[in-house]
Amino acid sequence: MLTVTNLVVRYGTIEALHGISFTVQRGEIVTLIGANGAGKTTTLHAIARIAPPEGPRVVAGDIQFEGKSILGMEAHAVVRDLHMALAPEGRHIFGNLTVEENLTLATYARQDTARIAQDLDLVFRLFPRLAERRRQRSESLSGGEQQMLAVGRALMTGATFLMLDEPSMGLAPLLMYDMFRALRELNAQGMTILLIEQNARVALSFAHRGYVLDTGEITAQGTAAELMANPEVKKAYLGG
Ligand SMILES: Nc1ncnc2c1ncn2[C@@H]1O[C@H](COP(=O)(O)OP(=O)(O)OP(=O)(O)O)[C@@H](O)[C@H]1O
Numbered sequence: 523m524l525t526v527t528n529l530v531v532r533y534g535t536i537e538a539l540h541g542i543s544f545t546v547q548r549g550e551i552v553t554l555i556g557a558n559g560a561g562k563t564t565t566l567h568a569i570a571r572i573a574p575p576e577g578p579r580v581v582a583g584d585i586q587f588e589g590k591s592i593l594g595m596e597a598h599a600v601v602r603d604l605h606m607a608l609a610p611e612g613r614h615i616f617g618n619l620t621v622e623e624n625l626t627l628a629t630y631a632r633q634d635t636a637r638i639a640q641d642l643d644l645v646f647r648l649f650p651r652l653a654e655r656r657r658q659r660s661e662s663l664s665g666g667e668q669q670m671l672a673v674g675r676a677l678m679t680g681a682t683f684l685m686l687d688e689p690s691m692g693l694a695p696l697l698m699y700d701m702f703r704a705l706r707e708l709n710a711q712g713m714t715i716l717l718i719e720q721n722a723r724v725a726l727s728f729a730h731r732g733y734v735l736d737t738g739e740i741t742a743q744g745t746a747a748e749l750m751a752n753p754e755v756k757k758a759y760l761g762g
């Protein structure tokens with residue numbers, strides 16, 4: 523479904539990815555794990571076609587969706603036409619709008635209006651805390667609830683391919699459990715998921731396959747079980 527090949531990206535003159543390759547098949551949960559500054563967010567931004575200056579510039583390699591390069595596409599077209607959505611790091615929600623307004627705003631480019639109400643029900647069923655707070659201003663949500671809202675917004679775009687930038691960040695164990703339970707349920711219904719995480723243990727217990735990203739290069743890959751058993755991965759990312 524998604525094929526990234528020898529991708530090299532830069533911010534200005536600084537090279538952040540040095541030629542990474544990976545794939546995501548339809549229906550899979552794939553994770554990219556790596557430390558701070560490894561290039562995880564950069565990878566998602568390149569796929570989501572976030573343009574410079576905020577986004578990275580692709581200088582070599584390719585990103586293909588269903589066999590076609592998407593390098594010429596703009597960010598809004600990736601969401602509207604490929605149904606790929608990013609739940610960003612740091613959440614980027616509109617604090618002065620309510621939970622429900624934030625969710626509704628994410629549907630602006632959709633043509634399938636009949637399905638929007640269904641998706642809103644789905645978000646509220648997956649995240650009951652959001653349902654209880656639907657008329658609350660989003661800035662007053664807890665960090666974890668804002669994280670849920672960011673994922674909910676990505677769903678409301680009508681996405682069938684979700685890119686998640688560290689959804690577990692800052693979540694207490696119970697909320698993290700709720701988040702991954704919701705994501706697993708979405709995957710069971712057919713959602714393809716590309717998850718990036720610093721928390722390798724959480725990511726590998728959730729994903730089918732994974733890649734290790736180390737300062738702009740992929741240094742290991744395999745099924746989640748293979749990576750969890752890999753001595754180098756254990757030492758560097760799983761605390762021995
Ligand atoms: N907008 C930007 N402009 C310049 N350099 C950037 C920009 N965004 C990221 N970088 C640099 O690119 C490298 C990779 O950053 P990236 O945000 O992709 O890391 P990450 O793996 O997501 O880390 P973290 O786990 O801390 O979120 C870092 O060296 C970072 O300083």
Ligand SMILES: [Mg+2]
Pocket residue numbers: 562563564611687
């Ligand atoms: Mg990041």
